[in-house]
Amino acid sequence: MxxxxxxxxxxxxxxxxxxxxxxxxxxxxxxxxxxxxxxxxxxxxxxxxxxxxGGNFTRVGEVLPVWGYVWNSVRVALATVVLNVVGASLAGYALARLRFRGRRAALSVFVLALLVPGEAVMVALFLMMRSVNLHDTLVAVVLPGMVGALNVLLMYNAFGAQPRELDEAAMIDGADAWQRFTRVALPSVKGTVAVVAIFAFMGAWDDFLWPLIVLSDPANYTLTVGLEYLRGTFVGDQRLIAAGTIIAVAPLIALFFSLQRYFFRGVNEGAVKG
Amino acid sequence: MTALAPAVRRRAPRMQGAATPWLFLAPALAAAVAFSLYPFANTVLLAFTDARTLSPGTFTGTDNFVRMVEDHRFWLALRNGGLYVLGVVPPLVLLPLLLALLVRDKGPGVGVFRTLFYTPVIASAVVVGLIWTWLLDSRGLVNGTLQALGAISGPVPFLTDEYLLLASAMLVTVWKGLGYYMVIYLATLDRVPKELHEAAQVDGAGAVRRFLVVTLPAMRTTMALISVLSAVAAFRVFTEVFILSGDTAGPGGRDITLVMLIREVSSGLDGNVGYASALSLVLFALTLFLLLAVLRLQSGASAPGRAGAAGRGRR
Known part of the structure; x- marks a missing residue:
C-alpha cells in the first residue's frame, strides 16, 4: 500500500x-x-x-420550568465542585504531608469508601435523608457526592509526588501546616485541582439515578431528571425533547472544548472510577 | 521507628498541633463515613429485616435471600447483566484501541478528531439515551434511512423487542464509552518504547505484524483493566435501559437490570427496603469482586505517581 x-x-x-x-x-x-x-x-x-x-427552545421553557432545572443543576454542580476541591485537597495534603498516628487507618477509610458503589447504598442513603428530613431537597442531592474518595486519593497522589525538600524548607522557616498547605503545596498541584473540579462538575451535572430517587417535587428537579419528566409529559413532541437535551448538553460541550487537556488527564488519573 | 527517623522528621510534630491533621481530614472523612461506610453497614443490617420505607422492620434472617432465589425478576436482572457484560466488554476493549491507533500519530486535524471522538463521553447518559431513543424510534432516523434505502419494509422494533432493546442499550453504552477508553489506551501507547517498533521494522516486520508482536503484548494489562472496568459498569447499568425503555424495563419488564430492580422494589412509601438491601448486597459482591481485580492489576503494573509509588516514596 x-x-x-x-x-x-x-x-x-x-x-x-x-x-x-x-x-x-x-x-x-x-x-x-x-x-x-x-x-x-x-x-x-x-x-x-x-x-x-429557535421556537422550540422558548416553548420548552413554557411547558416546563426548564430554566429553573438549569439553575438547580448549576447550584448542585457548583456546590459539588467547591466541596470536592476543598475537602479532597485538605485531606490529600494531610495524608501525604503530615505525620500522625492513624494516618494509615484514615487512608484505608477512603480506599474502602471507593469500593462501595453508589448504587449499592442508595436505598440506605435515601432512608438517611428521609430520617433527617432532607429528602426532596437539593442539599440531599449534593451531600453523598460532597467529597469523592477517589478525589481524595488523587490529591494524595499529587501531594505525595511533590519533592519533600519544599515542605521541609518551609517547616524550617517556621511555617505551620496551614501555611505550608496554602502557600507551598497547593499552588504546585493546580493541574490536579483542575481535574478534580472538572470531573466533580461533570459528575454532578450528568448524575441521574440519585436525584431521581431523592427528589419528588417536580419544582426541585435537576436538569437530567427534568428531561426524563419532559419526555414522560410530552411523549409525542420530539422537537421539545430535542431542545431540552441540547440545553442540557451544550454547556458541557463548551466546557470540554475549552478545557480538553484536563478532561483527558482526568480519565487517566481516575481510571478506576469506571 | 522513631529512633531511626532522621532529625528533620522528628521535628514535624512540634510544627503542628496533634489535632491539625484531623482538622484537615474532617470534611472528607466525615463524608466517606457518613455517605459510604455507614450506609453500607446499614444496608447489610437491613438485608436481614423486613423493613419498609416507613417502618424499621424486624429481623427475618435469610428470608430476603430465599425470596430472591424465587424471584424470577432477580434472575432476569442477572441474566440481563450477564448479557450486557458479554455484549459491551469485547467492543469496548477492541474498538477504543483501534481508535487510539488512528489518532495517535500526528497529522493535520488529528487532534480535532480526538476531541470529536471523546464528545459522547461528557454528555449525560440521560441526554445520550434520549438522543438514541429518537434515532431508533420506529419513525426515527435509523428506520427512516433504512426504509428510504429499501432495506426494510416495516420499521425495525429497536425499542419494543426484548432482545433488540437490550442490544440497543448496549450500542448506546459502547457509543458513549469508546472515547473514554481510547484516552486510556493513548496513555499506554505513549509508554511503548519506540525502539521496539524500530527493531521489529529492521527485522522486516510489516505494520500488521508489528501490531501483533509489539503493540498488542504491551497493551495486555490495559486491556485487562478495561475489561474489568467496563464489566463493572455493565453490571451497574441503569440509565441507558431506563431511558430507552421509557421507564418500563422493556416488554413485560423483561429487560430489567439489577439497579432498576433495586429502585423499583424500594420506591414508594411502602417500598420493601429490606429486600432492596439484600439485592444491593448482591450488586456490591459482584462489583467488589471485579474492583479487587482492578486494584490488583493496578498495583502490579503501577505507573509512576500512582498510590503505590507515592506510598513507597514516603516510607
Whole structure:
C-alpha cells in the first residue's frame, strides 16, 4: 500500500468515526431547530431544517420550568465542585504531608469508601435523608457526592509526588501546616485541582439515578431528571425533547472544548472510577 | 521507628498541633463515613429485616435471600447483566484501541478528531439515551434511512423487542464509552518504547505484524483493566435501559437490570427496603469482586505517581 492510499484510508476512517460520534448530536440539534410545520418523520429524512427556528427552545421553557432545572443543576454542580476541591485537597495534603498516628487507618477509610458503589447504598442513603428530613431537597442531592474518595486519593497522589525538600524548607522557616498547605503545596498541584473540579462538575451535572430517587417535587428537579419528566409529559413532541437535551448538553460541550487537556488527564488519573 | 527517623522528621510534630491533621481530614472523612461506610453497614443490617420505607422492620434472617432465589425478576436482572457484560466488554476493549491507533500519530486535524471522538463521553447518559431513543424510534432516523434505502419494509422494533432493546442499550453504552477508553489506551501507547517498533521494522516486520508482536503484548494489562472496568459498569447499568425503555424495563419488564430492580422494589412509601438491601448486597459482591481485580492489576503494573509509588516514596 502506498503512503498516499494509507493516508487516504486513515482519513476516511477518521471522518466516518467522527460522523458516528458527532452525528447523533447534530441530528438532535437539527430536530430542535425544525418548526412545528416541518415534518420531522419524513422518508428519506431531511438533515437540515427547512426554516430553522429557535421556537422550540422558548416553548420548552413554557411547558416546563426548564430554566429553573438549569439553575438547580448549576447550584448542585457548583456546590459539588467547591466541596470536592476543598475537602479532597485538605485531606490529600494531610495524608501525604503530615505525620500522625492513624494516618494509615484514615487512608484505608477512603480506599474502602471507593469500593462501595453508589448504587449499592442508595436505598440506605435515601432512608438517611428521609430520617433527617432532607429528602426532596437539593442539599440531599449534593451531600453523598460532597467529597469523592477517589478525589481524595488523587490529591494524595499529587501531594505525595511533590519533592519533600519544599515542605521541609518551609517547616524550617517556621511555617505551620496551614501555611505550608496554602502557600507551598497547593499552588504546585493546580493541574490536579483542575481535574478534580472538572470531573466533580461533570459528575454532578450528568448524575441521574440519585436525584431521581431523592427528589419528588417536580419544582426541585435537576436538569437530567427534568428531561426524563419532559419526555414522560410530552411523549409525542420530539422537537421539545430535542431542545431540552441540547440545553442540557451544550454547556458541557463548551466546557470540554475549552478545557480538553484536563478532561483527558482526568480519565487517566481516575481510571478506576469506571 | 522513631529512633531511626532522621532529625528533620522528628521535628514535624512540634510544627503542628496533634489535632491539625484531623482538622484537615474532617470534611472528607466525615463524608466517606457518613455517605459510604455507614450506609453500607446499614444496608447489610437491613438485608436481614423486613423493613419498609416507613417502618424499621424486624429481623427475618435469610428470608430476603430465599425470596430472591424465587424471584424470577432477580434472575432476569442477572441474566440481563450477564448479557450486557458479554455484549459491551469485547467492543469496548477492541474498538477504543483501534481508535487510539488512528489518532495517535500526528497529522493535520488529528487532534480535532480526538476531541470529536471523546464528545459522547461528557454528555449525560440521560441526554445520550434520549438522543438514541429518537434515532431508533420506529419513525426515527435509523428506520427512516433504512426504509428510504429499501432495506426494510416495516420499521425495525429497536425499542419494543426484548432482545433488540437490550442490544440497543448496549450500542448506546459502547457509543458513549469508546472515547473514554481510547484516552486510556493513548496513555499506554505513549509508554511503548519506540525502539521496539524500530527493531521489529529492521527485522522486516510489516505494520500488521508489528501490531501483533509489539503493540498488542504491551497493551495486555490495559486491556485487562478495561475489561474489568467496563464489566463493572455493565453490571451497574441503569440509565441507558431506563431511558430507552421509557421507564418500563422493556416488554413485560423483561429487560430489567439489577439497579432498576433495586429502585423499583424500594420506591414508594411502602417500598420493601429490606429486600432492596439484600439485592444491593448482591450488586456490591459482584462489583467488589471485579474492583479487587482492578486494584490488583493496578498495583502490579503501577505507573509512576500512582498510590503505590507515592506510598513507597514516603516510607
Amino acid at each position: 502506498s503512503r498516499r492510499t494509507k493516508t487516504l484510508l486513515r482519513y476516511t476512517l477518521l471522518l466516518l468515526i467522527a460522523a458516528i460520534s458527532i452525528g447523533p448530536f447534530l441530528w438532535q440539534l437539527s430536530t430542535a431547530l425544525k418548526g412545528a410545520g416541518e415534518n420531522i418523520y419524513s422518508v428519506p429524512p431531511s438533515f437540515l431544517p427547512a426554516e430553522p427556528t
